[in-house]
Amino acid sequence: MIALLLALGSSLAYGCADFLGGLGARKAHVLRTVMVAAPASLAVELLLWPVLGASFGAGALAWGAASGVASAAAFALLYRTLAIGPMSVLSPVTALVSAALPVTVGLLQGEHLTPAGLAGLPLALVAVVLVSAGHGARSARISRTALLPAFGAGAAIALQLVFLHQAPADSGVAPLIVGRAVSSAVTLGAAGMLRRRLGAERPAYAMSAAAGVLDSLANLLFLLAVRGGDLTVVAVTTALYPAGTVLLARGVLAERIHRGQLVGLGTAAVAVGLLALT
Numbered sequence: 001m002i003a004l005l006l007a008l009g010s011s012l013a014y015g016c017a018d019f020l021g022g023l024g025a026r027k028a029h030v031l032r033t034v035m036v037a038a039p040a041s042l043a044v045e046l047l048l049w050p051v052l053g054a055s056f057g058a059g060a061l062a063w064g065a066a067s068g069v070a071s072a073a074a075f076a077l078l079y080r081t082l083a084i085g086p087m088s089v090l091s092p093v094t095a096l097v098s099a100a101l102p103v104t105v106g107l108l109q110g111e112h113l114t115p116a117g118l119a120g121l122p123l124a125l126v127a128v129v130l131v132s133a134g135h136g137a138r139s140a141r142i143s144r145t146a147l148l149p150a151f152g153a154g155a156a157i158a159l160q161l162v163f164l165h166q167a168p169a170d171s172g173v174a175p176l177i178v179g180r181a182v183s184s185a186v187t188l189g190a191a192g193m194l195r196r197r198l199g200a201e202r203p204a205y206a207m208s209a210a211a212g213v214l215d216s217l218a219n220l221l222f223l224l225a226v227r228g229g230d231l232t233v234v235a236v237t238t239a240l241y242p243a244g245t246v247l248l249a250r251g252v253l254a255e256r257i258h259r260g261q262l263v264g265l266g267t268a269a270v271a272v273g274l275l276a277l278t
Contacts, residue, residue, distance in 0.1 A: 003229025015244020097154025
């Protein structure tokens with residue numbers, strides 16, 4: 001139950017981070033937003049070091065670095081997807097893959113679910129798709145060129161979570177620090193190489209930094225959740241993060257929540273209730 005609550009907290013933090021990061025990217029080029037968010041995120045994890053401890057053994061370094069590379073790849077592929085295809089269709093694809101792959105890994109590693117969990121798991125996957133699907137998803141057409149990056153982004157997000165799960169349980173926040181340092185170096189390096197294309201607009205500093213802080217919090221809560229619970233349950237619960245983004249968009253930007261998304265929110269509530277019984 002504690003692991004499930006931590007996973008819900010991680011999902012909410014990811015959703016809020018995406019919302020603030022999306023707003024920040026409207027002010028300036030997305031890489032400028034990341035140039036603020038990444039150091040802020042790393043600073044939070046360094047501050048957590050003396051509180052939660054960190055052991056930089058070989059396992060923590062290897063799995064942390066792997067999660068950082070996957071995180072950087074997810075970022076690049078996700079925004080490639082945003083640029084070339086209808087996100088009303090591609091966003092659910094990305095979210096579903098990011099949930100399904102860790103669930104598969106957990107089951108292959110021998111995790112078992114109760115009958116309630118077996119019912120809640122597919123419901124949660126359906127909820128992920130419904131909540132993240134925007135208006136016009138049924139009529140939008142996509143090409144293979146757009147679909148492949150969407151699958152790639154979902155797989156990269158999933159691999160980041162799986163790699164964090166594989167890190168030693170006694171390593172503290174070391175995998176998070178290593179992963180954030182690696183992903184920050186990759187994205188900041190890309191920003192440096194593309195600096196002429198970034199434009200002169202200044203990023204929304206406070207909003208971008210807040211997105212980075214929330215992303216670190218989400219990673220921490222996920223790590224604590226998988227150390228105390230099953231990857232299958234934690235991963236699919238965390239993948240409900242589009243619900244937080246949708247609700248914030250409704251409350252802050254007065255965006256309309258479509259009927260399918262409302263059904264998805266209700267389905268998510270039922271699924272979480274069933275998963276709690278596991």
